[in-house]
Amino acid sequence: MRRRDVLRGAAAAAVIVPSPAIRSAYAQTAKTLVIGGSVPLTGAAAETGLNVNNGYITAATYLNDVLGGVEIAGEKYRIELKLFDDASDPARATTLIQRQLDDGTDFFLGSFGSNIVLPTAAITERAKKPMVQTGGGADAIFTRGFKYVFGMFPRATRQFASAAALFKTLKPTPQTYSVIYTNDAFSKTAGEGVRLACDAAGLQRLETYELPAKVTDVSSVLASIRSKTPDILVCVMHDQDSLLIARQMVATNTNVKLLFQGLGPQLASFREALGKYSDGLCCSTYWDESVPYKDKFFGDSKKFADYYRSKFTRPIAYHVAGAAACIETYVMAMQAAKSIKPESVRDALAAANFETFYARIKFTPEGDGDALLLGGMIGQVQKGKLETVYPAEARSAEAIYPTPTWDKKA
Structure with a gap:
């Protein structure tokens, strides 16, 4: 700061x-x-x-x-x-x-x-x-x-439609996913939105993990991730928790083909803190x-x-x-x-x-943003910069998939 x-x-x-x-x-x-x-x-x-x-x-x-x-x-x-x-x-x-x-x-x-x-x-x-x-x-x-x-x-359960649509366009097509969320009002409902959108997109859900509102260690969750090895791991939580998970994934060499972190990679400070390991991470972005x-x-x-x-x-x-x-x-x-x-x-x-x-x-009758007009784009960190990879009309770069493993990131 x-x-x-x-x-x-x-x-x-x-x-x-x-x-x-x-x-x-x-x-x-x-x-x-x-x-x-x-x-x-x-x-x-x-x-x-x-x-x-x-x-x-x-x-x-x-x-x-x-x-x-x-x-x-x-x-x-x-x-x-x-x-x-x-x-x-x-x-x-x-x-x-x-x-x-x-x-x-x-x-x-x-x-x-x-x-x-x-x-x-x-x-x-x-x-x-x-x-x-x-x-x-x-x-x-x-x-x-x-x-x-x-x-x-849009409300949390409606925010993941764009990401699920992106997953369907990736080659080779991802088959499985797991989701981690923290026990707070936004993340729990966002996690439900991930499950609804990814299940509807035809991906097989391997596991759902709920973490406490204050996260300090995720070693047991990452051990399960390594044993099940989903193609995509989705983390829905606030940026500090996203950073902790990414760092512990690096430290334990926990690799997936794509790591999606709802909040975190959008921030320059997050990318600077994670350094070269931020490359390939995906996130939601609204502008x-x-x-x-x-x-x-x-x-x-x-x-x-x-x-x-x-x-x-x-x-x-x-x-x-x-x-x-x-x-x-x-x-x-x-x-x-x-x-x-x-x-x-x-x-x-x-x-x-x-x-x-x-x-x-434009707002819904309940007051949240219209799911299409105020819905999200998808960004991916490429060479330290957040590029828009979805939707096609807003794309500044092609999505990288599978992403390199932690030890291969330059």
Whole structure:
């Protein structure tokens, strides 16, 4: 983590305000649109939490500083983010959100991790205040009848369809798979999604392994993997656990033809930590700066990425773009509703069909992302870089299969 990013993240944990250089006439006359929330700038989820935080900052800063604010129902507004560090702690996050509700905040952005998004969304739901978020995909968030929470991804059990489709295209065709997941709200349901998608694709499931929420050792699981030797091993868990498993696979020379890790390889820090052994790993990815979408704010993904890099040295990742799209989606919903009343904005979010630089934004009736429009692409690490290998129309490289064994990776 670079110091510049730490400093910017720490500043964001309080309040985002226009910089002195651009306190122009618009800043004096524009109304303020407050959007609250919490983000994990410290603790177990901080690596991705910082990406989410930086995405929120990027969008708000651009809309305020470059575009001079946004127009809603004939009024000019500047966006003020009130984001606080929840330290990856659900109890702290719920306290922070309740405090903001008590202070009169009407609109919220989500934290990272279903274990935080779910309880905080329950609080904003009871208050009938919208939450747009890019950090929680557990089915439980979208199956409890909530009407005010909207997510930038399909629910967890619907997220693996693209990967299973990729597996069917590989040559020679994989025949068997095993899946490992951790005992947390997102990973358990994601693991179920893996089983549903891979079974439907005709792969034979050899074994399913459930690990505790806090993983320290997987030696017994890897011994079973070595004895059964699936063609594909799928790991659905957060990035730190993915890194631990990969390292222990290297140490024990546990090889499969393809290792798919849902979260981890997307992050430059993960690839750097694993070094040459990251090559060949596959993962889900929901955005790349080469995607062809356009919007009326940034213009396109490349311009968004360029602006982000002018503000941050931290490598860009899809959670950055998804977070920025949350704010764009709020603005477009408010413009469609011609209102900043929470109920009207909620109805406009439910009816959303907006194109952003990130994707076309459309939600299911339950609030998760449309499985096709907001579904994932598949990335594979090749020579240290994450290449898109599926679907074909977004492909930047052909998938490598089988991948080299650990001892053959240069």
